[in-house]
Amino acid sequence: MTEETEKRPRWVVVLLVILPLWLVVSGGVAVWHLLHREQEKERMEQERFAQSVSESALADDLRKLVEIIGERNAATEGAAKNLTRAAAMIEGSLGPANTGFSVSRTQGPADWPLLHVRITGTNPESPALWVVCSYDSRPGSPGVEANATGVAATLAAAQALATEKPATSVHFAFLPHANDPDSPVLETADKLVKLAGSPAAILCVEAMGAGNQLWLSSRDTAAMPLAKVSGLGSVRGAEVVCLGEDVDLASVFFQMGLPAVRVSTRPQVIAREADATPPAAATLASSTGCLVELIRRCAGLP
Known part of the structure; x- marks a missing residue:
């Protein structure tokens, strides 16, 4: 060759x-x-979820809580008055003159009430879904992520779902104590436990301004909402989200034997954070839209 x-x-x-x-x-x-x-x-998908809530109304509620009302706790006389003002704002926003709910007041362990509204399901005897947030703040802080964003998001979710007919009843509860370490947190949680009975799940909403999608975490790995988060966010380890502390509401309720899930967009706020800068309204609207969709899935809504 x-x-x-x-x-x-x-x-x-x-x-x-x-x-x-x-x-x-x-x-x-x-x-x-x-x-x-x-x-x-x-x-x-994020834009579709965000359309279920009003971005401008969210921004307005957040501004009222952070800038007009401000620090909300029992540490000083002024902050105590602000805690009362926050309760009045929540009750007014959800009440007959606005959203149309009948707002129930349960006396808390101190001077401030637990506020509670309900959307009755078509199967009212089945275990209910509870959506819970705290409306106080840490001493010295206006409490943006702990927990004005959680309050604004929970208000918006209750308003968005007010006329729906879920299979499972949905309760929205606002607690006066969770973020101030010197407040009666456990006694307040016990009041909620007595109201909730044996719920299907408790969604504890806080820190909703750090991202568009949700972080779900729970020490109860079988909690029902963890299986409903596809497309809305992700499940995060409780040890990472809570930074080794068991002081968030979801952990408190878990220790009381309830299937509680923390719903947020970031880890727990730590003591040295100023927690004074409001998030972008579009970001809060996006995460709140995801919260609404999560509630819909958990409550059996199409």
């Missing part, structure tokens, strides 16, 4: 070089397109 016959044609050599390169490039383009399509789908 001569050297001439052993040589490959030039086009064969070129093809052997180009074909692998084309396969690599086309594969990369396909992966990029798939990822881009998934990201676009996720963005559209």
